[in-house]
Amino acid sequence: MAAAGSVAVALHVAEVLETIVSGCLGPEGRQVLCTKPTGEVLLSRDGGRLLKALHLEHPVARVMVACVSSHLRKTGDGAKTFIIFLCHLLRGLHEITDKEKDYFIFENIQTCGRHWKNCCQWKFISQALLTFQTQILDYIMDHYLSRHFLSIFSSCSKERTLCRSSLEMLLGAYFCGRVGRNHHNLISQLMCDYVFKCTACESRFEEVLEIVDDCFVELKVGVTGLPVSDSRIIAGLVLQRDFSVYCPADGDIRIAIVTETIQPLFSVSGSEFILNSEVQFQTSQLWITERTKAIVKHLQSQNVKLLLSTVKQPDLVIYCAGLNGISVVECLSSEELSLIQRVIGLAPFALPEASSQYELSHTALVEFCKPLILRSKRYVHLGLMSACSFTPHCVVLCGPVQGLIEQHEDALHGAFKMLRQVFKDLDLNYVTQTSDQNCTSGPCIYENSRENNELPKIVNSSIQRSYQDTVVKSKGELAKTQTNLKVCSNLIVPGVKLEKNVLCSGPKVAVTDSYQTEETLRCSSPNKGTIMDDHEPYIESNSGNSTTENTRREISYGNLQVTKLARKDSMLPLRYKSLKMCTSQRYYFSSIPAGCVLPVGGNFEILLHYYLLNYAKKCQQSEQTMVSRIIANALLGVPKILYKSKKGNYSFPQVYVRALQTLQTNQPMISNQTGLESVAGKYQLLTSVLQCLTNILTVDLVISIERQPREICDQDSEEEL
């Protein structure tokens, strides 16, 4: 059976999905109840989970769900926005093709059937989309949008440290879309506290986030039957099992970890034990008992008060441990073990081979070790002394039903994923076609939030840049730069004259040379000294090239804007931007730096919408104009839903018009929202949606088959075997 793939079908599917997810979007979103075949109920506002729970059959829908889940694996956020955006894009495409039937059709394929004609047209559009995604989007992000970005890091120190209020805003906005509306404040506060409590050293929070993200399952305890407001954070690690034997202990408590039974067995796997007489059997048993006792005695002599075991220990071991005042916890999962090892850096203790000597170095101190009772269930509560930057804490999540607790767990876990993404740099690269040869062929833009900009010094007619690097730059690029420089090195060393004019727009270095490279240096300085980012200026990677390059510098003071968020009078530092120029002049490598955020409530969408429309006006190529327009309009779908329930001054048209006015007059954007969201996340979402759309558009026929398509990689693996 085969079915034609078409935009109309895809649109229909996307619209159905949109009606489901749009109900859960944003702070006004509602809950969805999922029942499992086992009879359990699960509450969710997580788009990815909902789409999975639907078990969709339609092929196009399955493509969409697959795209969403691959996007979620990358970023952990944005499933609902994905569907809404995709739906609006499809709607836009559908309308356009309805109007202009033969817009893209070439003369020579008009003889083919109508379907094939359409498919060809879709392919054309999808190519345009791909071009947009790889070239225009990055350009616009870098050139226009970046000036609006805010940074989540606090401005006062040189290192990247978390700013509590901005983290609260970021998390608040995230949980608004993830958990029930009467709990999101509580949960986001809980998470914020958790992050700060777990972070021993402020500058190494990324390490903490990584550990928490990896081991979140072990760091939470769910308690059903209590009101959600009883959720709390407790110091130390909670193991979800009871002591096999508990001996209260004070003072120095050392722990040891074992991964095998302490009591020796008659025979290990793969060996034989030959019993020749009854006496032999009895002596072996006696030896086993004695040896077990000896090992436990030795543990006691090492001051070990707690034994963590990954396996079930025989009764004898438990009995001996109890006699020697050692508490035992059995059957630790491998995840719990790895978490403990990560935190305290303790290796499992190996059972000695020879019975005479016991070298035991693998013990660690713990602060306390006691039973913890939550809702009449007993847990082991360990106060681990951390050897890394992560101070272990556990989240106790309470709720009337298991489904709600699971939702909160998922949301918290997702939030850690999201935070990790926020603190990563995201690379942008794009190509620009420079039409004017005399004009700047390679603009190198430095936006530096330091007023006292270290201006280039000129020594011996050469320009040496004394920028220090704070941004990690890829080695590959560096190498490339340098090789390129060597090519140019045979050029005449120019005489450079510097007119330094600090009060004016910047020093202008007039250069006369045969080599027509002009480099523009734009330094934007903040207009307020108090809110400056104190980052060191950057080193130019190609610092060796100064003798060979002829440069004209223009240092212009850009306009630094600080967006003041409504209600909470917190100032966020403007993010700094670095743009890396590669010497092959038309490629640009830039990045969205870590910690870039924008206020929530469709700010990103409206900004991008505005700049895309502007771009579309300037753009000559018709298909690019069209694609930009469609995307720009589709972007508004999300804010439209977000403002649906608002009335009067806060209704969508009002907000939209106000935003456009401020953008046109170049005023800083003022948002009435208190939350923040990650720019990188939004950007990745946009690219994922465009890729998904390209996927859908390029398929012209859906063929249903009996078997699974054979995987190609299978053959390789067989050969290897």
Add this chain to the structure above:
Amino acid sequence: MSRLEAKKPSICRREPLTGERAGARLAALRGLLTSCYGPAGRLKQLHNGRGGPVAATSHSAALLAGLPVSHPVLKVLTAAVRNHVACFSDGGLFTAILCCNLVENVQRLGLTPTTVIRLNKHLLSLCTRYLKSEVCACRIPVDFGSTQILLSLVRSILTSKPACMLIAKEIDHISTLILKAFLLTIPENAQEHIILGKSIIVPLKGQRVIDSAVLPGILIEVSEVQLMKILPIKKSDSFKVAVFCVSLSGDLSDTGEGTLLVSYGVSLENAALDQLFNLGKQLVSDHVDLVLCQKVIHPSLKQFLRTHQIIAVDRIGVSLMEPLSKVTGTQPIGSLGSISPSSYGTVKDLCIAKFGCKHFFHLIPNKATVCSLLLCNRNDTAWDELKLTCQTALHALQLTVKEPYVLLGGGCTETHLVAYIRHKTRNEPESVLRDERCSQTELQLITEAFCSALESLAGSLEHDGGEVLTDGKYGHFWSVQANLPSAVNWPDLPSRCGCGLYSSQEELSWSFLRSARHPFRPQTCLSHEAKGSANTLTLDCFTAKLSGLQVAVETASLILDLSCVIEDTN
């Protein structure tokens, strides 16, 4: 071989609450639970139609565990209630009915969920703040110097479960026993952290309720055959006890993953038995009087021990091991080899007791916090219910020790709260309107929905067609008999309010519950004479009820917030 099948697509339904079906089902569940509520509640008989046990109950835990619920929304509701009951034992029906009432009342209003949830949350915090405050007039601090309040609490719990089939005299007896059992679990020299002991409920069905008893220590049931073998117990001050958690049956323990080759003629059984006898000899030389084993003791070893005047009892089971180690004061022995002398425990006395037709081996500890509650009732069904109720009461007592307050029962807390909320929102609405961004009308509507949910909850205590009144001074609950002779001036009739704190007075102005009425300021701060006069009050567990209130409102908000239901039909 596993069979892979394509998953069927799920069914997605929008606005799960608006449909006729959902409403009818919710109403049915509410009706069912309401009819069980309180001392006059009706019983429900649960059976599966294909044989098996029949349970007559009005206990929420038993009822909801047996009730098949298919609608997803109701599943959430029942799951929440069951979790609450698992946590607090008490207040299950209260939570369930309040939640149903709230959902139904708010559903009727048709306001946006956001407003509803925000205001419900606000009203809830108003209630919890008031109940936790010192001025609260429906909360009584517990005086541990006397048993009055605790006894009233236990009696109220017993009275509210009609399926126990107890008469007044039996209720008195059982509540005294429960309180006694609870007091026996409290350690004598209390330190900073009190670790409560355990009271074990021992079943004795088919006996009169009056025969129930509380005994310190542990009762181990022994069969008559075993009893014959047990020697007459000699008189002594204390007995040395060895408690084993390993099997003493002579079986080979885990021999590892490899193979064990046994030469011809070598008998491992004999070897193991030799080991057991060695152990027996050690026990004899250590002058042990009693050997208890969780698992099985080899008959030969038993015989050996008997010849040496040692009593051996085996097959005790894992559930008794923890109290046993508490009673004897040692850890169970896990070794067949040499036993360290420190691992023997002692008990003060041993005796054989006969209750009904059952024989028990009774261990009396020196000073342990373990006791046995021998519970009798006429038949299985009534016994099951009585056991559940006793557990509830014991749990309620434990919770009361943690938070030393009790709430007035008999509907008085609910009606008093209603009066308080009405008064508060009518007279000081400004702060709410500012914080919660809603209109005056919305606030009034939601408050009315919330209050009427509480009122109809209180009203459902009355099952016999009587009228329910509230007074205009304390805001308490007064119930009037149905079918009054018209000649009687009916407002004079109620003699005592639901909780029994106040008697009918001249100056009280009566009004029907659930009738429109001018909000008044209920008298706060419980007067001292009221506390003192408390003889036979109806009381509720503070912790359980407060948490039940919170869970009910939170669950109702959750249900009202649902925009669609995705049902996995696989």
